[in-house]
Amino acid sequence: MNTLKLTKEQQDDAIRTIQSYFEEERGEELGDLAAWGVLDLFMTQLAPYIYNQALADARTTANQRMASLEEDLFALERKLPPKSR
Numbered sequence: 664m665n666t667l668k669l670t671k672e673q674q675d676d677a678i679r680t681i682q683s684y685f686e687e688e689r690g691e692e693l694g695d696l697a698a699w700g701v702l703d704l705f706m707t708q709l710a711p712y713i714y715n716q717a718l719a720d721a722r723t724t725a726n727q728r729m730a731s732l733e734e735d736l737f738a739l740e741r742k743l744p745p746k747s748r
Contacts, residue, residue, distance in 0.1 A: 666708045677702050 669677065678698040685693040692702070 667706055667714060669706070674702065 667693050678695060681698040682693045682695075685691045685698075
């Protein structure tokens with residue numbers, strides 16, 4: 664499986680978010696390199712769990728919609744004429 668990747672803009676936004684979090688919540692100033700390390704940890708260690716949960720949620724939704732579609736298709740079936748003997 665391919666590793667999860669962010670665009671440069673997404674990475675920059677994530678790093679700024681991490682830096683803001685550490686500043687506001689912990690009173691710590693985090694440099695770009697340290698914030699990049701936190702982002703790398705999240706992407707390599709945590710993102711796969713989130714990705715897999717998103718797939719499970721999508722699978723559940725798809726299965727529910729397929730069941731609904733199957734019901735709709737059965738509802739469209741026409742009654743067969745009685746067999747003559």
